[in-house]
Amino acid sequence: MTTKGRDDTSGRHDTSGRYDLAVVGAGPGGYVAAIRAAQLGKRVAVIERDRPGGVCLNWGCIPSKALLTGAELVENLRSHGDSFGVEAGGLRLDYGKAIDHSRRTSDRLCKGVQSLLKKNRIELIQGSGRLAGPNAVAVTGATERLVEAERVLLAAGSTEFVPPGVTVDGERVFTSREILESKTIPERLLVIGAGAVGLEFAYVYAMYGSRVTVIEMLDQVIPGADPEVAAVVQREFRRKGIEIRLGTRFEEMKVSNGSVRVSVSRTKEGEAGEELEANQVLVAIGRRALSADLGLEEAGVTIDARGFVSVDDRLTTNVPSVSAIGDLVGGPLLAHKASEEGVAAVELMFGHERPPLDHRKIPACIYTQPQVAWIGLTEAEARAAHGDDLRVGKFPFTASGKALAAAHSAGFVKILAEPRYGEIVGAHVVGYGATELIAEIGLAMTLEATTAEIAATSHAHPTLAEAILEASLAAEGRSINF
Numbered sequence: 001m002t003t004k005g006r007d008d009t010s011g012r013h014d015t016s017g018r019y020d021l022a023v024v025g026a027g028p029g030g031y032v033a034a035i036r037a038a039q040l041g042k043r044v045a046v047i048e049r050d051r052p053g054g055v056c057l058n059w060g061c062i063p064s065k066a067l068l069t070g071a072e073l074v075e076n077l078r079s080h081g082d083s084f085g086v087e088a089g090g091l092r093l094d095y096g097k098a099i100d101h102s103r104r105t106s107d108r109l110c111k112g113v114q115s116l117l118k119k120n121r122i123e124l125i126q127g128s129g130r131l132a133g134p135n136a137v138a139v140t141g142a143t144e145r146l147v148e149a150e151r152v153l154l155a156a157g158s159t160e161f162v163p164p165g166v167t168v169d170g171e172r173v174f175t176s177r178e179i180l181e182s183k184t185i186p187e188r189l190l191v192i193g194a195g196a197v198g199l200e201f202a203y204v205y206a207m208y209g210s211r212v213t214v215i216e217m218l219d220q221v222i223p224g225a226d227p228e229v230a231a232v233v234q235r236e237f238r239r240k241g242i243e244i245r246l247g248t249r250f251e252e253m254k255v256s257n258g259s260v261r262v263s264v265s266r267t268k269e270g271e272a273g274e275e276l277e278a279n280q281v282l283v284a285i286g287r288r289a290l291s292a293d294l295g296l297e298e299a300g301v302t303i304d305a306r307g308f309v310s311v312d313d314r315l316t317t318n319v320p321s322v323s324a325i326g327d328l329v330g331g332p333l334l335a336h337k338a339s340e341e342g343v344a345a346v347e348l349m350f351g352h353e354r355p356p357l358d359h360r361k362i363p364a365c366i367y368t369q370p371q372v373a374w375i376g377l378t379e380a381e382a383r384a385a386h387g388d389d390l391r392v393g394k395f396p397f398t399a400s401g402k403a404l405a406a407a408h409s410a411g412f413v414k415i416l417a418e419p420r421y422g423e424i425v426g427a428h429v430v431g432y433g434a435t436e437l438i439a440e441i442g443l444a445m446t447l448e449a450t451t452a453e454i455a456a457t458s459h460a461h462p463t464l465a466e467a468i469l470e471a472s473l474a475a476e477g478r479s480i481n482f
């Protein structure tokens with residue numbers, strides 16, 4: 001077998017013989033795993049049926065963040081311009097241009113992934129991959145071929161979950177996939193689901209002029225987030241004119257010429273259901289694994305009740321030569337989680353021993369305004385683990401000079417530390433810049449740092465990061481600025 005490492009400069013792409021690794025899916029899980037395997041000197045093929053970059057680069061993280069940047073700009077001009085002497089009364093918005101920018105950004109990054117694969121001498125095979133035994137992937141579609149490999153890594157990702165009876169037409173009824181190409185802003189948008197995706201589009205559309213209503217079956221927005229954080233987001237969204245209806249369950253929808261009528265019921269007993277009307281509806285109630293067409297059953301790979309591929313802590317399936325990562329295996333459906341699993345899976349399968357990935361140290365972020373970011377345990381989990389002596393340090397952005405200067409003072413930083421040494425076990429941030437701030441806590445948790453160590457670290461003034469310092473001081477019982 002030829003094994004080509006990164007030092008091989010022949011420039012040839014050998015299209016025959018057995019590979020060390022065949023990766024199905026070139027999303028942030030698959031392409032990153034492939035590059036890591038190439039760095040370890042392995043001969044790698046990646047099978048992708050669509051564009052490299054997966055949902056993240058093409059239909060998720062990146063295009064949505066491009067649109068969110070536009071929405072933030074609009075909000076800054078409209079709501080905060082006056083404080084800075086900027087009169088935004090005659091603002092003219094062309095959302096189509098924001099979509100163009102978002103698509104261009106995706107295209108550019110997609111090409112970037114293609115060149116990264118090439119640079120690392122990874123063969124990109126265009127087509128659909130399906131397991132054809134423990135060491136082979138049958139490719140159909142644009143390429144017809146059997147790819148044989150010592151190891152197979154499944155990284156096929158996930159797709160939008162659409163409830164039975166709902167027809168997504170890309171005109172009146174959307175998932176996140178179609179809405180990313182829709183250039184018109186309707187008068188009224190109804191969003192079903194107040195998770196990250198639902199809230200991010202609710203924010204974008206509201207800033208570009210839609211009257212937005214979000215319905216959520218559970219009793220808080222961002223189910224799973226710290227309830228205090230969720231309460232701030234809910235309050236700030238309502239201040240922006242976004243209507244949020246909690247405890248409201250989607251039942252069915254009817255599409256007629258100019259509108260969509262959505263029947264909802266209330267989860268509290270005794271409260272009557274009703275019919276809501278909107279010009280467009282975004283269905284954002286979660287995602288399901290793309291495990292159905294991977295030949296798993298024939299290959300004997302087990303999946304769980306929800307269709308996610310089951311893996312152990314080395315990310316190996318019950319078939320020892322087949323591993324799986326990313327959205328396909330469930331857990332938080334996040335791009336960086338997929339990438340980190342990709343690296344871990346490859347290192348572990350090729351004998352590069354390392355500890356398994358610690359999923360508690362993976363941050364989750366939402367890019368609305370205010371932004372949301374968290375890592376580690378929730379306060380309830382930390383209290384259950386460490387009792388009432390848990391150290392909780394909180395600092396509100398109303399006391400942050402930088403946040404006030406930027407006219408973004410909603411929210412807070414909350415740091416949780418175990419009582420014995422003050423080691424950080426979790427953090428929850430809501431407010432301006434939250435998604436950047438969380439990285440400091442991630443590093444602190446990797447280093448098993450304590451709040452005293454963060455407190456001993458010089459933080460430049462004025463920065464939003466001082467809120468992390470101040471929350472750490474608060475956890476130590478020695479707040480200065482609050």
Ligand SMILES: Cc1cc2nc3c(=O)[nH]c(=O)nc-3n(C[C@H](O)[C@H](O)[C@H](O)COP(=O)(O)OP(=O)(O)OC[C@H]3O[C@@H](n4cnc5c(N)ncnc54)[C@H](O)[C@@H]3O)c2cc1C
Nearest residue numbers: 025027029049054055056060061129157326327333334335
């Ligand atoms: C609107 C939206 C916004 C998001 N924003 C964020 C964010 O801000 N931050 C974040 O961390 N995450 C975000 N996510 C989630 C993130 O996109 C996913 O967690 C991430 O893309 C998962 O990576 P993956 O590699 O597991 O799968 P994917 O990105 O889904 O990639 C899987 C790839 O496999 C290919 N494939 C599938 N089946 C086959 C087959 N049989 N043969 C060949 N190829 C196949 C697919 O075409 C795809 O390219 C967002 C998601 C959405 C929908």
